[in-house]
Amino acid sequence: MATWTITGGGNTGHSADGKKVRVISEIVDMSKFTISTNDVIQVIELPANSLVLYAGLDVLTADGAGNSGTLSLGDGADVDRYVSASTATAGMEVTRARAGDSSLGTTSVGYAYYAAADTIDLVNATGTMDCKLRVFAVVADCDGLGDNEGQNVTFSS
Secondary structure, three states: OOOOEEEOOOOOOOOOOOOOEEEEEEEEEHHHOOOOOOOEEEEEEEOOOEEEEEEEEEEEEOOOOOOOOEEEEEOOOOOOOOEEEEEOOOOOEEOOOOOOOOOOOOOOOOOEEEOOOEEEEEEEOOOOOOOEEEEEEEEEEOOOOOOOOOOOOEEEO
């Protein structure tokens, strides 16, 4: 059995052409507009070929509207892909566990690949809310990483 050694990948072992991973964050202050039951707020725009590694919300100011509001964070295909029915209490940061996590079994999801442009959406399950929160996502750019690429390193045994 031979070991094939890679060369030409760059100074740190990663290609200089490697894509970036970014944390995207948006503040949503519901005291600035009126939100109703089942309203959807498109918070973060995702370009095609994005891999969301993790997403969640951090409640900066608790809801004071008195509706016992819950929020979910997801997308058009799964409204609670990242956060499911979270009560808007200050200081709380909630995200779904990875699939197979013992706390949620095998049905939990904490990541998604988007072949087409999409948005990460905040869904209000109750009446008017006035909380302020930060929605965040760790997003990897996978654009241009396809079948048309050529090999840009060499292998030798």
